[in-house]
Amino acid sequence: EAQVTQNPRYLITVTGKKLTVTCSQNMNHEYMSWYRQDPGLGLRQIYYSMNVEVTDKGDVPEGYKVSRKEKRNFPLILESPSPNQTSLYFCASSYVAGHPGNEQFFGPGTRLTVL
Amino acid sequence: GENVEQHPSTLSVQEGDSAVIKCTYSDSASNYFPWYKQELGKRPQLIIDIRSNVGEKKDQRIAVTLNKTAKHFSLHITETQPEDSAVYFCAASIHSSARQLTFGSGTQLTVLP
Numbered sequence: 001e002a003q004v005t006q007n008p009r010y011l012i013t014v015t016g017k018k019l020t021v022t023c024s025q026n027m028n029h030e031y032m033s034w035y036r037q038d039p040g041l042g043l044r045q046i047y048y049s050m051n052v053e054v055t056d057k058g059d060v061p062e063g064y065k066v067s068r069k070e071k072r073n074f075p076l077i078l079e080s081p082s083p084n085q086t087s088l089y090f091c092a093s094s095y096v097a098g099h100p101g102n103e104q105f106f107g108p109g110t111r112l113t114v115l
Numbered sequence: 116g117e118n119v120e121q122h123p124s125t126l127s128v129q130e131g132d133s134a135v136i137k138c139t140y141s142d143s144a145s146n147y148f149p150w151y152k153q154e155l156g157k158r159p160q161l162i163i164d165i166r167s168n169v170g171e172k173k174d175q176r177i178a179v180t181l182n183k184t185a186k187h188f189s190l191h192i193t194e195t196q197p198e199d200s201a202v203y204f205c206a207a208s209i210h211s212s213a214r215q216l217t218f219g220s221g222t223q224l225t226v227l228p
Binding site for chain 1: 116121124149157158159160161164204210211212213214215216217218219220221
């Protein structure tokens with residue numbers, strides 16, 4: 001089954017404790033992206049990756065890091081989380097271009113609370 | 116960069132009525148416009164999309180219209196049903212594909228029985 005998976009689904013942590021949210025896709029997509037969703041603000045892009053070892057900042061990258069060592073995985077790293085990073089996070093993937101029916105597939109989301 | 120504005124933020128309709136959600140975009144180079152539906156507690160899922168070489172696209176009860184001159188596009192849902200209740204997001208991209216989407220802020224649609 002074609003899917004994007006994220007782990008963990010729920011996480012409560014404390015300020016300053018480093019954490020990683022994993023994202024994996026099995027569709028051989030080149031493009032992967034992280035979003036945060038906050039009430040009234042929609043989906044805001046944090047970072048994206050066009051392919052292995054190619055990453056770039058989105059609209060709200062401060063306080064986050066990513067890596068793309070393998071095509072299928074795109075982890076999101078919060079090295080020193082703060083309460084303003086409490087949010088719902090989505091990973092997504094798609095082909096870069098040229099595929100009929102291309103769409104961005106979303107993972108199930110990770111609800112992060114930073115105390 | 117691209118900016119997408121979406122209205123209204125909330126919309127309530129009676130079952131069977133039509134619902135219209137509107138979005139405007141700022142970058143005239145945008146050429147791909149998808150709409151996503153997010154049910155409560157679920158992930159966003161694509162329901163329909165349109166490219167800039169087309170003015171309208173329909174899929175059963177859902178249609179999207181695009182006005183490139185005015186830089187706005189709209190989602191139309193006819194014969195609404197309670198299962199249409201969800202948050203709807205519009206988005207835009209300059210890449211003719213699903214990458215690097217800029218999303219609107221979302222519309223909470225409630226269909227009243």
